[in-house]
Amino acid sequence: MxxxxxxxxxxxxxxxxxxxxxxxxxxxxxxxxxxxxxxxxxxxxxxxxxxxxxxxxxxxxxxxTPPRRSRPEAAGLRHLAFAVADLDAAVARFDALGIPYEPIRTDEFTGRRFTFFSDPDQLPLELYEATEPQL
CATH class of the missing domain: 3.10.180.10 (2,3-Dihydroxybiphenyl 1,2-Dioxygenase, domain 1)
Known part of the structure; x- marks a missing residue:
């Protein structure tokens, strides 16, 4: 370290x-x-x-600002993830605001649910349902 x-x-x-x-x-x-x-x-x-x-x-x-390649799987920072306590409530807000997101998936290792969405510049962002820190 x-x-x-x-x-x-x-x-x-x-x-x-x-x-x-x-x-x-x-x-x-x-x-x-x-x-x-x-x-x-x-x-x-x-x-x-x-x-x-x-x-x-x-x-x-x-x-x-020149555009940056971010998909598919370009080298560099892949995405920024935000932890949420209730993924269903978060995507319901996205639905109400008309913000598109990918289908909800489940992390095969932690069993936690997550989805990806984008900011106005198509920066890939993630919502990860977590009630406690995951190491």
Missing amino acids: LPGLLHVHHIAIICSDYAASKHFYTQVLGLHIVREVYRAERQSYKLDLALNGQYIIELFSFPE
Whole structure:
């Protein structure tokens, strides 16, 4: 283990449509805004978001963002997973908002249910039903 390594501090996401992504991460997923800064010299917003009081995501915008290959199975970060206590309630909210998601599957090793969906830039995201930390 790397000496002093504690935990994941944050995840940085660059979006192509700042308003759409800000709405998605705050209004759909329910993350809370910690700080929002416009950096004029870079023509860029930086939005710090927290989940249950824990700083988790930096959302960035830039004037021009090249698309990133994310499917099928491109090298690099595969997806970002959020733990939920009740997957049925979460996908019911997606249904109400018209947000598409993949059919619910069951993890063959843990027996927990999960589904994949995408953010406005098609970043693959997952909801994983877990009531306690899984190692």
